[in-house]
Amino acid sequence: MTSTDTRSIVSPKHSPVRSDNRTRPALWARSLTWVLLVAAVIYFVVPVLWLFIASTKTAGDLYTTPGFSFAEFALWDNLEALFGYRSGIFWRWMLNSGIYSVLGSLLVTLICAMCGYAIAIYRFRGRRVLMSALLASLLIPATVTAQPVYLLLVQLGLNNTMIGVLLPSLVYPFGVMLSYIATLSAVPTEIIEAARIDGAGEFRTFFTIAVPLLRTGLTTVLLFSFIASWNSFLLPLLVLDDSTLYPVTVGLVDWSRQSSSVAQLGTLTIVGSFVSVLPLIAVFVALQRYWRSGLAAGGVKF
């Protein structure tokens, strides 16, 4: 980060290289940049802000007071209504999303880490086939397989179960690629060799030596698979009939659909949308370091 902060824009008249860094860029360039970035912040942040403001309003105020100004502060009442509706089904959805995302992303990370590590460290029969299959799989639209996956789950008796939602989401080729790149750049072969000579088994070497070295890369995989699970919509929509198993995305869309007939659900959908976004925003802010650096690895090298 620091290297760019000191990087400077042109300064034709001052030739000494280092003093460049202290000259200020043209005023118009600075103003234009400022205007563009402020516009960007307004566009990207204000809708979420509106969602918050709307969440604090009573159903009446929502339709009668100006959108961006606070009215009677009814956030707590709204939250109470949200969590009380149909004996707390919204809690259940948040919990389900949590289970699908936390459990799913932890398992995905372990599975991807092992696979990516093996592809990077070992030469084995089928390695090339596996790598090509990984690349090709990124091009297959999810809907091509969605219906057959559903039928498969029916065959296995796993439709309308949590396992049925979890299992297919464990296939995350992008995670294997990130783990592969992370291993290439963070785990020197010599260390593996040394551990082996010391008599450590392959799995022990992986868990005690490679995994700590791969911390940054694996946290990125964890973060992205977490987001993918939290966002997942089509698969649970197909697999689940029982509304108590819904993740929060499917539940909210269901409410939105019903809101034309059940007036209360309009407000609840707004409040629910706002609440559902909070955990992810918290995760994002907390793990900034990882999405900044981890995406770099994925984006630059593939």
Add this chain to the structure above:
Amino acid sequence: MTSSGLRAAGGIRPRAHRGRIRSAPYLFVAPFAVLFLVFLVTPLVIAIVSSFFSVQRSGLGFDTPGRSTVFVWFDNYVRAIQDSGFIEGFGRVILFGIVQVPVMLGLALLFALLIDSALVRYKRFFQLSIFLPYAVPSVVAALMWGFLYQPGVSPVVQGLHAVGIPADFLAPGTVLWSIANVTTWGYVGVNMVIMFAALQAIPEELYEAAKLDGASALRIALSIKVPLILPTLALTLLFSIIGTLQLFNEPQVLRTITSNVSSDYTPNMAILEVTSNQNNLNLGAAMAVLLGLVTFVLSLAVSRFDAKRMKNS
């Protein structure tokens, strides 16, 4: 490629370890490989095979009495292509992609270059703000924008009406672009972060000379930085094209608030409609395979183009 199977193998290897080492890679790969085979390869094969069959209500049924599964060659594909709704959906996402993808990637590149330049302070704040929408699930983003499109609650619509612009974001002609706005809002950030990372990886020496020669920041950005991150741009383009063809969540959600999004508005929605509501799995499979093929061909074209550019430069 040596007996141990270790990358850049060399040195002493105790005999006792050989067997274990040889099986280790397979044990490491096994969990992923099994899941990959079961939940990706098998369904893909099922989809392709079933697209050539059709369930017909006639005598001589061998699975359910009165119904039989018949091999029908390309009948499902012919029906899919003759399905005007499905084809219109294709046209719609292609039109959508031609407009939305350049706008989205252009904005992402603009912000990445601006934040990469020395003009900007508070880089982290701007980056986080632009990336923030990625934390909002696309379904929730669509719900949220859905409210911002409805005249009753939306301050945006009300504001525009107040200054005399009778905006209707959910009209038949505008709703596609309202969907485009939701996806742009959601995905500029992640593309920006990827591009920014690539820009950061450019060694400064590469444009130090241009700087000394008095090239402007804009010049350096356009003729040095952008060409250097072309592979990254191609990658984001590839992912955006795949994402656009698969457009589903946003229109599916907006469908709950407006009737101007039909049940077969995009190819993916048409597939869901045919398989779930009309219960015609074979036709749905054929449509899905067609969508997959188009995606594959377009992606291949992009990577080819990218490879060519790389060779030329």
